[in-house]
Amino acid sequence: MRFVLRRLGFFVLTLWVALTLNFLLPRMMPGNPALAVIGKFRGGISPQAVKVLEAQFGVGSHQSLVSQYFSYLGNVATFKFGSSLTTQPGASVGRIVLDAIPWTLGLVGVTTVLAFVLGTGIGIVAAWRRGGRLDSIMPPLFVIMTVIPYFWLGLVLILVFGVKLKWLPYFFSYNYTLTPGFTPSFIGNVAEHAILPAFTLLITTIGTWILTMRNTMITTLAEDYVRMARAKGLPGYRIMLDYAARNAILPNLTGFAMSLGFVVGGAILIEVVFNYQGVGYMLLQAVNNLDYPLMQALFLLISVAVLVAILLSDIATAVLDPRTRGAK
């Protein structure tokens, strides 16, 4: 219980830091971003939006930084994120974000879980068949696979399977001509559009799971209780799964949480490359259009999502491994 409370405290602290960064960054940068936007889109933004923007970045405001800060925190707490300036002028930022979430959850969420399960499984088998063909080829291969930039692999897959072979679609998440709905043809179309981006994410993330799992599993296989299990004459698969893998999976679970930040970051680029209208694509749209209210809301959303995932995995680790409960 104390462990969970401590993690909860850390969660709140990190959340506060993310919020504060969001508030302070534009104010710390050379040249006020609000003025940059107003300058760039002169006339393109309604006077009302200009006022909101000025308030948001404290231009010509007589309020002190501290009171600006508290009104910012209040706005966030009540989910007042303002309205989009340039991406979809006038639309509520909350609406845009809510529209983007399901696409990202569907694509990145499913693929991440799949990569975790597959990668852990392959890692178990690779460590078990130590020195076998699978094990001797894989580590160097996956070391290299983990350094492939997500976006570049996406580009190459588009080049090969989209442009040259014309096998798969690579633009947007469904065909513009279809009307969205729960019809078989629409769902099939969405699935087809998801293949290339999902595959990109899978290839680039699976290596980490395999390597961590394999390396921990190798250490575990040398433990006495594994030798004991062998001596008892237990079937191989039971030793592999119930004795070795079960004890070796914890670092992978913690790693799962830690790497989520990277996965989310990489997924942003994949959505950008495939013009897939999820959270990451929207973030980049906001950045390119200097749509700061939208950008800030999306950064907060991504941070909160990652922090919640880490909190959950911390709790899961505490439940699964009693040793962590007492540890700092």
Place this chain on the structure above:
Amino acid sequence: MAMLRAPRGPGEPGSGTEPGQLTPLVIPGAGGLPTGLPLAGRGGIAGARALRRMARAITSNRKATAGMVLLVFFILVGLFPGVIAHDDPNAETYRRFMGLSLHHLLGTTALGQDMFAQVVWGARPVLLIAFGVGVGATVIAMLIGVASAYLGGVWDGGLSVITDVLLVIPLFPLLIVIGSYLHGAGTLVMIAVITATGWSYTARQLRAQALSLRNRDFLEAARVRGERSLYIIVVEIIPTMTSLIVASFLTNALYAVLFSSSLQFIGLGDPSVTSWGTMLYWAQNNEAFQVAPLWIIVPGLCIVSLGAAFALLNYAFDEIGNPALRPVRSMRGNRVKRPG
């Protein structure tokens, strides 16, 4: 595959003669020398010995050799790009999208620049960022990690919280947000931003290592002599952690390569700097898919190769530090399979 490695196994300097762990490096400090000798020298010896050991490891481990060769190759290209490529990478002097020829080994871009020259000159900013961030982030990680472990108490609490918070805030989105306020980050700004946000992971590793050293006798001796904490951290502790420091340099350099290229790709870098990331940015914005696939493939392959150089070196050091991970012959695999 496994057979090729067989002759190396027993004679491998990293395997039998040395314990192979990272920690034994501190042993010379723990006993051996009586207190009162010039201690800075001793720290230097421990560091130098670790470096020698690493040099031997690089030649004996195939992954490390491959990584080192790649890295040296790119460093040479980055140092002398003018010798290899004769064209100005930015001069828009040729026809658009020329095919491959002896004069234009990779053809030309949509803007009529020689693509080979761009690839060659593009190595320099990436390497600068990799080494800049590698060194910068490692120094920060070292000071914060070791100070946190050595000083303990409130210091440890405070510094650890800062490290952990930075560790869990999603870095790339943060970099995108910072990049959007900066409007075109040049090489130096890129180094500064990635360094400032990216040191936390290695700081945590270094802290863990330093924690295990905290109660060693040689540190106690330094304390009794009345040395200041800063002296103990910089002269006594840090040299004993050379292997881990090199590993964290490699980790940070690798992330710098990937992060900076990604930022440049989405147009948050300085578009006038020729680097592999900006090449990909221009390629994607000029329909390179249809006409000039090499414009996409070659810069990406360069990023992957440079990243692989750092990653292979790092993985090899992992193997050296943890003998259990080294490749084995299939003998053991057979024994394992039999019961099933």
